[in-house]
Amino acid sequence: MNVVTPFEGIGASVRRKEDLRFLSGRGQYTDDISRPGQAHAYLLRSPHAHARILSVDTAAAKAMPGVVAVFTSADMAGLGGIPCGWQIHNKDGSPMAEPVHPVLATGKVRHVGDPVAVVVAESRAQAKDAAEAILVEYEVLPAAVDMEAALAPGAPALHDTAPGNLCYDWQIGDKAITDAAFAGAHKVVKFETTNNRLVPNAMEPRAAIGDYDTTSGDYTLYTTSQNPHVIRLLMGAFVLQIPEAKLRVVAPDVGGGFGSKIYHYAEEAIVTWAAGKLHRPVKWTCERTESFMSDAHGRDHVTRCQLALDAQGKFLGLRVQTHANMGAYLSTFAPCVPTYLYATLLSGVYAIPTIHAEVKAVFTSTVPVDAYRGAGRPEATYLLERLVDVAAAETGIDKVELRRRNFIPTDAFPYQTPVALQYDSGNYFATLDQALETSGWTGFEARRAEAAAQGKLRGIGISTYLEACGIAPSAVVGSLGARAGLYEVGTIRVHPTGSVTVLTGSHSHGQGHETTFAQLVADRLGVPIAQVDVVHGDTAKVPFGMGTYGSRSLAVGGSAMFKAMDKIIAKGKKIAAHLMEASVEDIEFDRGTFRVAGTDRSKALAEISLAAYVPHNFPHDELEPGLDETAFYDPKNFTYPGGCHIAEVEIDSETGRVTVVQFTAVDDIGRVINPMIVEGQVQGGVAQGIGQALLEHAVYDSAGQLLSGSMMDYTMPRADDLPPVGVATHATLCTHNPLGVKGCGEVGAIGSPPAVMNAVVDALRDYGVRHIEMPATPAKIWNIINAGRRPMAAE
Amino acid sequence: MYDFAYHKPATIADAVKILSADPDARAIAGGQTLLPALKHRLNRPPAVVDLSGIAELRGVKRDGNKLTIGALTRHVDVANSPEVQAAIPALAKMAGSIGDIQVRNRGTMGGSVANNDPAADYPAAVLGLNATVVTDKRRIAADDFFQGMFTTALEPGELLVAVEFPIPEKAGYAKMRNPASRYVMAGVFVAKTAGGVRVVVNGAGPGVFRQSEMEKALTANWSADAVAGVKQSAEGLNGDIHGSAEYRAHLVTVMAKRAVAEAG
Numbered sequence A: 001m002n003v004v005t006p007f008e009g010i011g012a013s014v015r016r017k018e019d020l021r022f023l024s025g026r027g028q029y030t031d032d033i034s035r036p037g038q039a040h041a042y043l044l045r046s047p048h049a050h051a052r053i054l055s056v057d058t059a060a061a062k063a064m065p066g067v068v069a070v071f072t073s074a075d076m077a078g079l080g081g082i083p084c085g086w087q088i089h090n091k092d093g094s095p096m097a098e099p100v101h102p103v104l105a106t107g108k109v110r111h112v113g114d115p116v117a118v119v120v121a122e123s124r125a126q127a128k129d130a131a132e133a134i135l136v137e138y139e140v141l142p143a144a145v146d147m148e149a150a151l152a153p154g155a156p157a158l159h160d161t162a163p164g165n166l167c168y169d170w171q172i173g174d175k176a177i178t179d180a181a182f183a184g185a186h187k188v189v190k191f192e193t194t195n196n197r198l199v200p201n202a203m204e205p206r207a208a209i210g211d212y213d214t215t216s217g218d219y220t221l222y223t224t225s226q227n228p229h230v231i232r233l234l235m236g237a238f239v240l241q242i243p244e245a246k247l248r249v250v251a252p253d254v255g256g257g258f259g260s261k262i263y264h265y266a267e268e269a270i271v272t273w274a275a276g277k278l279h280r281p282v283k284w285t286c287e288r289t290e291s292f293m294s295d296a297h298g299r300d301h302v303t304r305c306q307l308a309l310d311a312q313g314k315f316l317g318l319r320v321q322t323h324a325n326m327g328a329y330l331s332t333f334a335p336c337v338p339t340y341l342y343a344t345l346l347s348g349v350y351a352i353p354t355i356h357a358e359v360k361a362v363f364t365s366t367v368p369v370d371a372y373r374g375a376g377r378p379e380a381t382y383l384l385e386r387l388v389d390v391a392a393a394e395t396g397i398d399k400v401e402l403r404r405r406n407f408i409p410t411d412a413f414p415y416q417t418p419v420a421l422q423y424d425s426g427n428y429f430a431t432l433d434q435a436l437e438t439s440g441w442t443g444f445e446a447r448r449a450e451a452a453a454q455g456k457l458r459g460i461g462i463s464t465y466l467e468a469c470g471i472a473p474s475a476v477v478g479s480l481g482a483r484a485g486l487y488e489v490g491t492i493r494v495h496p497t498g499s500v501t502v503l504t505g506s507h508s509h510g511q512g513h514e515t516t517f518a519q520l521v522a523d524r525l526g527v528p529i530a531q532v533d534v535v536h537g538d539t540a541k542v543p544f545g546m547g548t549y550g551s552r553s554l555a556v557g558g559s560a561m562f563k564a565m566d567k568i569i570a571k572g573k574k575i576a577a578h579l580m581e582a583s584v585e586d587i588e589f590d591r592g593t594f595r596v597a598g599t600d601r602s603k604a605l606a607e608i609s610l611a612a613y614v615p616h617n618f619p620h621d622e623l624e625p626g627l628d629e630t631a632f633y634d635p636k637n638f639t640y641p642g643g644c645h646i647a648e649v650e651i652d653s654e655t656g657r658v659t660v661v662q663f664t665a666v667d668d669i670g671r672v673i674n675p676m677i678v679e680g681q682v683q684g685g686v687a688q689g690i691g692q693a694l695l696e697h698a699v700y701d702s703a704g705q706l707l708s709g710s711m712m713d714y715t716m717p718r719a720d721d722l723p724p725v726g727v728a729t730h731a732t733l734c735t736h737n738p739l740g741v742k743g744c745g746e747v748g749a750i751g752s753p754p755a756v757m758n759a760v761v762d763a764l765r766d767y768g769v770r771h772i773e774m775p776a777t778p779a780k781i782w783n784i785i786n787a788g789r790r791p792m793a794a795e
Numbered sequence B: 001m002y003d004f005a006y007h008k009p010a011t012i013a014d015a016v017k018i019l020s021a022d023p024d025a026r027a028i029a030g031g032q033t034l035l036p037a038l039k040h041r042l043n044r045p046p047a048v049v050d051l052s053g054i055a056e057l058r059g060v061k062r063d064g065n066k067l068t069i070g071a072l073t074r075h076v077d078v079a080n081s082p083e084v085q086a087a088i089p090a091l092a093k094m095a096g097s098i099g100d101i102q103v104r105n106r107g108t109m110g111g112s113v114a115n116n117d118p119a120a121d122y123p124a125a126v127l128g129l130n131a132t133v134v135t136d137k138r139r140i141a142a143d144d145f146f147q148g149m150f151t152t153a154l155e156p157g158e159l160l161v162a163v164e165f166p167i168p169e170k171a172g173y174a175k176m177r178n179p180a181s182r183y184v185m186a187g188v189f190v191a192k193t194a195g196g197v198r199v200v201v202n203g204a205g206p207g208v209f210r211q212s213e214m215e216k217a218l219t220a221n222w223s224a225d226a227v228a229g230v231k232q233s234a235e236g237l238n239g240d241i242h243g244s245a246e247y248r249a250h251l252v253t254v255m256a257k258r259a260v261a262e263a264g
């Protein structure tokens, strides 16, 4: 008999099923896999940011011990380029510039790390030795590293097909109405900021193994991906021209992605292609230093904006002009990040009558930039939440009061923003009040004074944020330029004796899906989670899927499972009606039991499934045997998590070192399935947000060399950089998905950076500081303190 | 990593024999500096001489007013040694602050001192305590040992055997870490010894150096206030994405104050 304890269903902090294998070192990551007879690939990468390739001489390398083959782009003629999954249109309606992104650099290299040649050898070390013997003659060209420099007239042109290094010049919102709002404003607050470039640095570096079956002609790619079906589609259809039926993509255990493993990377195509060419499995594993120069980076915006207010501090309009760095080539989703995942969020939690945003996307001689945890939404939130603090300072209105005055009223949902989105639900006052209370906001001045007595500068900062996730309605994104649908697929396979296998198109790379999804099934079908197995990450097993990013796994993938369970229950009711000789309308289902309403006659799910698979007594006229249902769920809208983050910092005024001493997060993520997993997700996101605010920065020099190219110079947050993070939730349910869930993967990284930076600026209020760019490093803070009371930054 | 020959001698004499035979052969102690360099292919020694089999290189010994620490003594052993904690608490504390647990479990006194990374900790203590570096051939005063970035008085094939620390009246150490690498960005070691006051700066410049103005100030008046007014010149100091030379110069004064306060 199936028994689900109340501790396993929705709302229970069940321990993660997957942790036994992860914590005992038995996870199977791509690099743990070895195929019989496999050879090893090593990529020779460009040391220059921009150069013409005059010649590549591989003769010596080919003669080195253990070398199986050496390939350059000349060997790959006929292969497609790495495709881009989203097309943005310019203000004038013309499509964005979309230069070819060759698998191996062809004619030119465009960033340090651009792959030029690949060596396949019996061992990694031999491949690496041989790569050193490849002679590449470069004509070094001036680089275009900084976005403003790349856009300047006469800048070095990276691509012939992208004049002025411009990818697109896009806009959203109504310019005329916005101009009119500014014309009538009581006050206009101007603000300019940079959103610092980040290197994702998932703990597991990328890896890929290509395998080819010479008898069947089938290819298999094992890869560190967040979305194996998407990789199969992009690589199979666009790069290698392998039909889906002949290409299997497996993304086994994956050690973190944060967005950087969404994209189709050249290395995946290279090992798959080489396996077919050499009739041997070919494995590639990225080294950490290599990942700094080949994994897509995140963020990197420069923005100017203006906020119009009336005399009471009500927001009248917002204008935003952003330059967004694309890097040297368009990564898979890069063009949509600073447009539909950024500018559409510029209303935040506020009722702003009109907004006009313009975004120029720029090619530079740097690693491609794409979505990184939050993707566009952290950039929008940071801009808005710093801007509101600056506006509070300049109007003299208390920063909490200014926020309250402009919040979207709780009874105004569904709320249509001037930048395309329609929010379904939220209560920003409730999350604000709860966070103020938990953080001890009103008692702060005493803590400030106490810190001052010890020579420390203490500050408090708030961020009331909103994000759009659970991406996304296919028809909507299609009209906005997506070249894919963004539904999700779920299969519920009830086995003959009642245990369940769930197949999901979502992919877990740290999020705990094997547990959360099992809880959904336990809660609804009454099957204990120990008897629910969640399968993901293999195109040969899962019908289809769009993968995991944009906090979509539960909202979209979970909803697909819910729909599949609807079908299971509907079919089960028919079988139960047949077995109990009742009418289907009279069958009730509750957590694993089919009951004839008003009677004590019932059948357990396992009895129904047994009847379905051993159909001796079965309504054959009406039903097919089996109990295995699949649903494709296409969301009706984005989901809109939001909430309030409050950070408290202390600054050592002698060294400039900032310490976050307290952090409070109150998030509305809709219904919570597993509070413990949510807490972990939020804390992880906050860690990354604190990393962005205080520590992390990908810095290039003017020649395009990455100065922060290793852990020696790129400051990853460590445990002792982080305060205890208090996590609470306050739910308003999502109104348009069956679970009422909104998503929790990104809120931490979205809400936290402005809370921290607002606290840093607050701590330095006596120094006349209006704004500090991220990251707030000790040296930067000391410079401000050392300069004493500096004049307000010039407009 | 390139291929290399591997040797594991059991005595100092055997190690020296192999190292002297080939000037490009490298000793390996904890490997916390050499291994990353090999992995990054920055170094291509034909042979690596593993010192871990040489028992006489290990251990802490107190002998009157002198503490002798064997070259192969790991950071964790120095940090946890009751002798070091009693005699020179600042040195034990410094050892316990190097890198992270994994690094301290492998890295050694001799490796750190022989390497003389300008951002390393130990060289500041060795110079600040006026220690003597003992090799297989000779004894070298700390003042003569450190010769700038990654350079020491050690000759090719010469093995660092131990470091002898005279026990000071008091000593203290304070450092600001580089936010990314956590190595020293600017540190100051202060000591009041039988031979006078010593103030040594690490991390901020291209190598460890003595800060004579601060030494004078502390000789006249051993207090944090005495160094608070002494400014370090930024000239010749390091500047990078983590901070300018001016910032590091400023930190020297701050760390000097904290080191004196720490010393008591």
Ligand SMILES: Cc1cc2nc3c(=O)[nH]c(=O)nc-3n(C[C@H](O)[C@H](O)[C@H](O)COP(=O)(O)OP(=O)(O)OC[C@H]3O[C@@H](n4cnc5c(N)ncnc54)[C@H](O)[C@@H]3O)c2cc1C
Pocket: B026, B027, B028, B029, B030, B031, B032, B033, B034, B035, B036, B051, B071, B072, B097, B098, B099, B100, B103, B106, B107, B108, B109, B110, B111, B112, B114, B115, B117, B119, B120, B121, B122, B154, B158, B159, B160, B161, B181, B182, B183, B184
């Ligand atoms: C992540 C990380 C963080 C670190 N952080 C710090 C830090 O905060 N502060 C700090 O001071 N250090 C730090 N280190 C360096 C660490 O302290 C090393 O242990 C030390 O620099 C070298 O010691 P080792 O025993 O590992 O030497 P090895 O790496 O084995 O050798 C280093 C060099 O010294 C030579 N050598 C070793 N022993 C002898 C000997 N007896 N005689 C002659 N030559 C010898 C070797 O040939 C080699 O050239 C860090 C290292 C890592 C990996």
